[in-house]
Amino acid sequence: MDPTAQQRRGVLPRRIEVLAGLSVAIDLGLGQPAEHMLRTAIIACRLADRLGLSSAQRATTYYTALIMWIGCNADSEEYARWFGDDIAVRHDAYSVDWVGMPFIRFLFGNVARGEPTTRRMLMIGEMLRDARGQLGALMHSHCASAAELAVHLGLPIDVARAVEFTFERFDGAGLPRGCPGDEIPIEMRIAQVADVAEVHQRMYGIDAAVTMMGARSGGHFDPAVVDAVVSDPAPVFAEAADGDVWSAAIAEAPDAETRLDQDGLDRLVSAIGDFADLKCPFALGHSRAVAALAADVGAQLGMEADEVRALRRAGHLHDIGRLGVSSQIWSKPGDLTASEWERVRMHPYLTDRVLSRISGLERERTYARAHHEHLDGSGYPLGMPGASLGPGERILAVAVAYQSALEPRPYREALDAASAAERMRGRSAHGQLDPEYTEALLSVVAGRHTPRVRDDDGLTLREREVLAHVARGLSNRQIADKLVLSEKTVRNHVERTYAKIGASNRVGASLYALQHGLASPFV
Template sequence: MDPAAQQRQGVLPRRIEVLAGLSVAIDLGLGQPAEHMLRAAIIACRLADRLGLSSAQRATTYCTALIMWIGCNADSQEYARWFGDDIAVRRDAYSVDWTGMPFMRFLLGNVARGEPVTRRVLTIGEMLRDARGQLAALMHSHCTSAAELAHHIGLPVEVARAVEYTFERFDGAGLPRGCAGGEIPIEMRIAQVADVAEVHQRMYGVDAAVATMRARRGGHFDPAVVDAVIGDPEPVFAAAADGDVWAAAIAEAPDSETRLDQDGLDRLVGAIGDFADLKCPFALGHSRAVAALAADVGTMLGLEADEVRALRRAGHLHDIGRLGVSSRIWSKPGEFTGSEWERVRIHPYLTDRVLSRISGLERERTFARAHHEHLDGSGYPLGMPGTSLGAGERILAVAVAYQSALEPRPYREAMDPAAAAERVRQRSAHGQLDPGCTESLLSVTGHYTPRVRDDDGLTPREREVLAHVARGLSNRQIAEKLVLSEKTVRNHVERTYAKIGASNRVGASLYALQHGLASPFV
């Protein structure tokens, strides 16, 4: 039975297939080719077997290796602030051991990468004042975010705990806590080796990977794990049968045959949409809002219930390709250059590639990849004409256009609902958006109001501050916007975090999303 027929008959994807798709999205943010994390998970499982881990530890090792860099998306804005191109610096970081003078030279060579000389000098000076402290803060945020996100997508607590140690080193010279040896969970010690070894073996061969492992033995890496590789490296790096890495990685999963039910799939794709939105704090809640709008329009237009559900899921998933574009571009306050615009235009294609291997999401993929296509053929990435766009694609495009107008962007303020509606009307009149879908959206927008939690003890001011924190504003920026002192804002933030149980921006952002508190203030 072909995948489309399976979906029509209610055969939903296996849970691990969706998580594997998420790992491919993580690859985008690392600057690695698709299936890097999947190959690392396979290597990690082979090492777990060599080291005699229990089945429970092996399962944790697999999931840890699969999503160990899930926090990289949440701190992309900070990476971009320090290094310019967050994706390029993560890609190149695989070539250096993260300690000593070589690492410091790497950092200084990449600070404010691509920026004017004056900007580079100022940023380098700021980093040199407390390089370790600056990195520790960045990595603490990353690790806390990774744990929050692992929990948010429904992974076991053991996995959430393991990913908190992503930047620690066996010799205790890592960050943010300087944990050493057995303080680092064995699952993470294996995942660290598998992650780096996969890159070096793929790029330079088995001998080069072994040389890298030997060089970092006892420093970055646990000697016992390294020895498990170099004792007989060929089987560790052996290619998947028939070259199908996806199938081989799925087969290694501890729950490889567990299929999601409808509600479980809804929850997981919703969490993935939240994860995608964290790439750009100014778009926090974008995917949830698009999903709700698209479903409302689909219902008004009389689509079948399963089609409406697919539209809602596509709304959650449509922007996962954003991860493959540097935050330096997304955060640019001015016009894009030609090359930057080409990178932006490719993100729906990247969404398509992430979703392409997940059986049971064929309709969602079809809708999501066309969310920036126009009836007149002027859209992207393919310039598809209206004759190639079905109802789902047209509805999602209108929902994206309206919701995007409501949100702030680095180059403009958020529009109010009336201005957003007028903008969509104009685009419809000019032949870009479907007129019927546009009118239906404008009919339902007055009725869509997210449920807002009001029993958590937050004051109106704290709710306002929380919304700004969730959208990536610093304390100083919030103070300027609300005409308060920076100290007052800091006190509001601390009290808000205490009340909602958050420890950083990602935790606060996820709370705001889940409880209807992330709406932009215009």
């Protein structure tokens, strides 16, 4: 059956298809080619079988390997603060064992990568004062974020627990807790070997991968897992039939035939949108807001319910391609260079790549990939003219434009509603945005009431205000400057707020803020 016909007839994607698409987005953030995490999951399952794991352990191994690096997106901005181009550094980190002098050379060779010399010297000095402490804090935040996101995506609790050990080592020299040996879940010990071995085998061949694993056995890697590979490595790394890694990885999933219902798909794409927004803290809640705007415009214009639902889902998914652009670029306060701007212009194309293999989301993919196209052909990435843009693409574009205007950016403050409306009408008059849909959106916005936020969680008004700024990535010092408070007072507010809402880091606070209407003071 034709995929578009499938969608029209209500055939929704399987749960694993959507999560496999998410894994491709994770590949973007690692600087690895598409299907790295899928192939890692296949290798991990083969190792689980060789080691005689139970079906429950095998299932946990599969999903642990598939999303083990999900926390990378959440800490990208902090990673970029230390290492400049976060994607390039993550790509190169696969070549070095994270211990000893080779790692020290790698670490200091990449501090503030791509930044001016003066900033590099400052950051190197800060790292020298306590390299392990600085890295430990970063890894702790990463692992806590990964666990939060795994739960947010509806994955089993055993997967969430396993990804908390991503940076631990078998010899106990890992971070953040220094857990040795069997204290690391077997599912993560397998995923660690599968992840690094996949890269080395793909880039250098089986012999090189075996040599690498032997060198790290007993250090980074569990010797028993290494032995399970090197005893007969060829079948472990065997290519999928017909080279179809996507289908092979989906077939290995423990719930390969579980198909989502409408509400389940809505929840999952909403969680993926939240995940994408964490790439840039200043955009927290962006995808949720765009989804609501696009759907409300569609409903006001009398579109059918399934079309409105597709608009909402496209709003949640449109920015997943952001993961493929370094946070060094997204967070730049000044003008972008020509090469940086070209990378930004690619992110809708990367969204298209992520969504391209998921059956049942064809309309959402069509709308999402065009969210920065303009009627006059001046948009990106393809410069599509108005004749090529249908109602869905045009509505999503005006929703993105309006919501983006309301949000702060590193190079400008957020606009108020009146200024955002004026900007929208100006872009419409200049031929970029559809005039009819622009006015429909502004009509929707004018008729909205301020949403009621949760007020039974014990947070004071000041703590809610602080939480909103924490969720948007501001440091305690920046919050203190904004609210004219001392940094110590802000720190106390943050600690009390975290205790009240049960959060341990910014990502936990951000997800709480999103779910309870506290994320954005700008809407």
